[in-house]
Amino acid sequence: MNYIIADHIISPLAAGSENNLDAVLSGQSALRSYTDRFPMVDPFCASLFDNADFETLCIEAVKGTNTDACLLSSKDTLFVLSTTKGNVAFLSQTEDIALIDSACRIAQTFGNTNTPVVVSNACISGVCALITAQRILEAGVYKHIVVVGCDVLSTFIVSGFQSFKALSPDPCTPFDASRQGLNLGEAAACVIMTSDETYAPVSYGSILAGAIHNDANHISGPSRTGEGSFLCLRDVMGQEDTLAFVNVHGTATLYNDEMEAIALNRAGLQNIPINALKGYYGHTLGAAGLLETILSLHALRRGVIIGTKGYSVQGTTQAVAVSSEVRRTDKKECIKLLSGFGGCNAAIRLTTESALQPSAQPTPAYCTIADIVITPEKVILNGQSVPSSAHGGALLSELYRTHVGDWPKFFKMDTLSRLGFVASEILLGSLSEERFVPRQDRAIVLANRSSCLQNDREYQRTIMPDNYYPSPALFVYTLPNIVTGEIAIRNKYYGETSFYVLDNPAQLEQLIALAFQQAGTKSVLTGWIECPDENTFDAHLKIVEKIQ
Amino acid sequence: MNNDLLKQQIIEALNLEDLTPADIRDDEPLFGEGLGLDSIDALELFVLLDKQYGIKLQNKEEGKQVFRSVNTMAAYIEEHRTK
Numbered sequence: 001m002n003y004i005i006a007d008h009i010i011s012p013l014a015a016g017s018e019n020n021l022d023a024v025l026s027g028q029s030a031l032r033s034y035t036d037r038f039p040m041v042d043p044f045c046a047s048l049f050d051n052a053d054f055e056t057l058c059i060e061a062v063k064g065t066n067t068d069a070c071l072l073s074s075k076d077t078l079f080v081l082s083t084t085k086g087n088v089a090f091l092s093q094t095e096d097i098a099l100i101d102s103a104c105r106i107a108q109t110f111g112n113t114n115t116p117v118v119v120s121n122a123c124i125s126g127v128c129a130l131i132t133a134q135r136i137l138e139a140g141v142y143k144h145i146v147v148v149g150c151d152v153l154s155t156f157i158v159s160g161f162q163s164f165k166a167l168s169p170d171p172c173t174p175f176d177a178s179r180q181g182l183n184l185g186e187a188a189a190c191v192i193m194t195s196d197e198t199y200a201p202v203s204y205g206s207i208l209a210g211a212i213h214n215d216a217n218h219i220s221g222p223s224r225t226g227e228g229s230f231l232c233l234r235d236v237m238g239q240e241d242t243l244a245f246v247n248v249h250g251t252a253t254l255y256n257d258e259m260e261a262i263a264l265n266r267a268g269l270q271n272i273p274i275n276a277l278k279g280y281y282g283h284t285l286g287a288a289g290l291l292e293t294i295l296s297l298h299a300l301r302r303g304v305i306i307g308t309k310g311y312s313v314q315g316t317t318q319a320v321a322v323s324s325e326v327r328r329t330d331k332k333e334c335i336k337l338l339s340g341f342g343g344c345n346a347a348i349r350l351t352t353e354s355a356l357q358p359s360a361q362p363t364p365a366y367c368t369i370a371d372i373v374i375t376p377e378k379v380i381l382n383g384q385s386v387p388s389s390a391h392g393g394a395l396l397s398e399l400y401r402t403h404v405g406d407w408p409k410f411f412k413m414d415t416l417s418r419l420g421f422v423a424s425e426i427l428l429g430s431l432s433e434e435r436f437v438p439r440q441d442r443a444i445v446l447a448n449r450s451s452c453l454q455n456d457r458e459y460q461r462t463i464m465p466d467n468y469y470p471s472p473a474l475f476v477y478t479l480p481n482i483v484t485g486e487i488a489i490r491n492k493y494y495g496e497t498s499f500y501v502l503d504n505p506a507q508l509e510q511l512i513a514l515a516f517q518q519a520g521t522k523s524v525l526t527g528w529i530e531c532p533d534e535n536t537f538d539a540h541l542k543i544v545e546k547i548q
Numbered sequence: 549m550n551n552d553l554l555k556q557q558i559i560e561a562l563n564l565e566d567l568t569p570a571d572i573r574d575d576e577p578l579f580g581e582g583l584g585l586d587s588i589d590a591l592e593l594f595v596l597l598d599k600q601y602g603i604k605l606q607n608k609e610e611g612k613q614v615f616r617s618v619n620t621m622a623a624y625i626e627e628h629r630t631k
Contacts (some may be wrong), residue, residue, distance in 0.1 A: 135554055164591060196585035221587050408584065411565035469599045473562075 002137045003203035006030025006192040006292045006312055007065030010057060011184075012047050016064065020291075021298045023178030024306055025326055030281045030400060031171040031183050038155040041467045046166055046280040047185035052152040052383045054087050056187035058106045061148055067192050071144055073111030078142040079103060081118045082129035082149035083286035084479060087315055089154030099451055099501045101381040106148065116141070120451060120500035122215070122479045123249070123340030124212070125149065125290020126497060131210035134348075135514040136194040139363045142541065144196065150188035153286035158184060158454075159463050160475035164220070173310030174185055174250035175257045175322045182251040189290035197548050199310035205297045208333070212496040213440070214488040215343035221475050222255045226263030228345030229337060231494060233267035235519060236335060236349040243272055243349075244331035245305045245323065247296045249338045250276020251283055252310070256339065261316035263337075273323040279309030293336045293350065300352045305329050327422065339475060341454060345495050365515045365547045366524075371542035372427040374399070374419065376535060381430055392535045396422055403429065413479035414455035416531040418488045422445060423539040424487045424525060432542070436492055442523040443496035443515045444484045446541075451501050452480045454548035457533075483529065495521055500533045505540065512544060522546050549622040558618075561596045561603045562589050590615060600631030608623075 008016065012030035014022040031049035037048065049057075056278035058081070062072070071077060074277050081103040090097055103116040119129040125147045133145035151157070162166050168181035187209075191397060193207075213231035215223035223229075239244070246269060257276075264270055277292050284291055299306050307325040314322070332352045339345040372381045376395060379386035390398035393415070399422040402412050410421060428435060459474040461467070476482060488497050496518050504507055505528040515524045527541035555569035564583065572583065578593075581607050590608070593615055597603040603625065605611050614624045 163595065164592075218586065350571055408565065411563045412588075427589075469595050473588050477589060 001195055001197065001208050002134050003194050003199050004205040005194055005203050006065035006067050008061050009062050009189045009192060009294055011048050011187040011291065011293055012334055013280065014499065016299055017294050018095065021295055021302070022279050024277065024295060027302065027309065029171060030150045030185065031282055037155070038173050040153055040463065041464065042160045042162055043185050044158055044162065045170060046132060046153065047183065048153060049186050052186050054150055054152045055102050057152065058150045058441065059109050059147050061150065061188035061190040062106070062110060062146060065190050065192050065411045066480060069110070073147065074144060076143040077146060078114050079107040079114055079116035079146045080129045080133055081106065082121060082125040082147065082290060083118065084122060084125060084151055085124055085157060086418040087154050088456060089152065089320055091156065091456055095453065100448065100449055107471070114142070115507060117335065117507070117515060119378055120343055120479070120499055120501050121340065121481045122276065122286060122342050124338040124344050124346040125285065125286045127293070127336055127338045127346040128289070129290065130207060130293060130348055131212060131346065132514070133193050133433055134210055135322070135517045137193060138516060138517060140195070141510060144192070145192045146190065146192055147290060148190040149287040149290040151287055152186050153184055155463055156460065159470040160459070160478065163340065163472040163475055164379040164469040165213050168252060171250035171310060172278050174252040174278050174308055174441055175315055175320070176311045177313040177315035179252040179254065179257065181253050182278065183282035185284040186289050187281060187284040189286040189287050189294055191290055191294060199407060204301060205350055205352050207236065208351050210346070210348040212344065212346045212495055212498060214485060214497040216488045216492050216494050216524050217343055218477050218489065219342050219343060219482050219485045222259035222339060226259045226266060227342060227494060228265040229260060229263035229339055232345050232347035233263060233269060233335065233336065234445045236347045236351055237267060237269065238333070242331055242333045244300055244329040244334050245273040246337055248274050248276050250278055250308065258316050259270040259339070260337065261318045261320045264320050265318045270304055270318070270320050271320050273305050273327070275306050275308045275323045275532060276362055277306065279383070280449060289336065289338050291454060293348070296334050296336055297352065300334055303328055303330060324427065327352065336536055342477050342497065343438060343488060344481060344485065363513045364496055366513065366544045366546050368518065368542045369429055369542050371431050372539070374539040375425050375538070381426055386426065399426065412473060413459070413486060414452065415534045416452050416455065416480065416529065417477060417483040419531055419537050419539050420483035420529050421486050423541045427541055427543060428491065438492040438494060440494045442493050443494060443498070443518065443521045445496070445498045445512060445515050445524055445526045446484055446529050447500040447502050448480070448528060449501065449503060449528060450532045452478055453533055454533050487525065516546050549627045551622050554622055554625070555597055555618060557600060558593070561592050564617055571619060575617050575618060578615050597625070601625050605630050
């Protein structure tokens, strides 16, 4: 059982969830044109604060929930942070930008000493953080979860999206025939969840189901069949007649919205009202899943479906029921859908009623069936040393040539992805199972402490004042979850892919069991995969399987 | 415009390990089957044109025309280069 008991949104439109809903319902948008906001980048349209500091915004979002200080500091409370790039704006001055350090400082501001969890799963991070919270509560690991999501913009992020030619010069128009791309946005949002039934009287919502699936198709391009989003919708959709709407990702890129329309049709949801909120806030990255979930829940409580600002003419090959204007509803459930780089997709179904849920399932037992260790000096597969002549950075290329050899995209990957890729190849090759058979029952859950700092540094070199040529091929790898996507694509794994940024490997062990809470997951390719620079790396990967 | 130089620049920009300029034909389609390039490679070719030749292509559609083959790229560079 999980109860949502408080939330807060800080956006350029307003402070407070209800104030944000009022602003959105009255049609306001925070999208503006900027010409010289960040050094070097071309003019762009976005939703920005006048001044934005990542950790300050996170802290203010938590404070804004007006949650009892004792709950926030309790040993039974865990902080879960959703962000893609955290403090990356400071990378040109310092490398002390670890996401987990930010999360620790945020938690400690409230006197909470439990080591927090950072979910860094590209644009689906916010919904994944809510799913992680739900799973932790169901498993009884903690009683209360503070889920906070935020990203602030900088030359680093804006230049990357510009290099992808993904930005619209004008306010975006989700699902509309005229759409030209997305706008970026800044926001912070916080949701407080608990499993403690004494809070039931003040609860106004809960998560009924959650699912994460990979497209196993491409690390940046949305699937042409909407595979991952379809599987997420299939898993969470429940009864169609209780569903008020689906709040889609709706970034307003040509391919994202087309993909979502296909997925909605495949799931049989083409007649359910859908809406997208990017026309009000832009794409707020790590905050998006939380901000859009909170607004959807508050709208449901008011009995309304928020309109899709910017939409007027169908712009997808398959019809969907885009709600362009505010409309009434008396239904109590909605779905929040997201997708992101790395081919990841996530959905949750929410209700405004805090009852009628199945009781928590006991956490399943699992066992390790294979493991591998790769460091610059050694490769150990299932306890046996694997011979190699190379060391340091050259080792990964040698392992690729010796054990794989037929996947030239390997050479386009950053070191983190190369490490995860060769480790997973050798590991999976040691199993007595047929390779490359499409499957949904194996999740990929990886974690580390330094996120993708090594590649962040590489990308930063392409956006220097005297050498400004932002590289899209490097930018895509500035998301740590891309390695999970690379492995999913290679193996045709359509199950969950998740990346956590944690303080230490022991923390990951707690999270592995939670992956089995996703219906259908029987096996998890998981482990710690650290790569602070191209010659210093450490992968401890294993395959664990549920004991029936 | 020296096609071999351009091919070498493409190989380096796109990390086409194990390929040499001799492996890329002048009139071969760069995308589709051939070299197995994808949408990120196409975007990286935009960067190559800007960085090496001072050419800023405006949109993806323009890129599709220019990046049909090494020959079409070389011809476009010859006509539009600013450095």
